[in-house]
Amino acid sequence: MNTALLATIAFFFATVQQRVEALSLTPDLETAVLEQLIPAIYLERVATKCSRAEERQRLAALSAQKARTRCARRSAHSSPGHSARGD
Secondary structure (H helix, E strand, C coil): CCHHHHHHHHHHHHHHHHHHHHCCCCHHHHHHHHHHHHHHHHHHHHHHHCCCHHHHHHHHHHHHHHHHHHHHHHHHHCCCCCCCCCC
């Protein structure tokens, strides 16, 4: 990788981190957004640009799996009478 590409990637991740922090989410939700939601959306977008159907389907399935995994974990940690934000 060249220096310009590394600088672009570093800038992108710093910007994403800054914008997510500005949402003032709980640490658990912030982690979910950074580690599950954003990668799932990225994979979904990449899948639509693939020319081969097999690759589109594989990436779309991986995106859906990431989103479902986070939702399942979140549901398992929620209990009746408590909001997802912990209020």
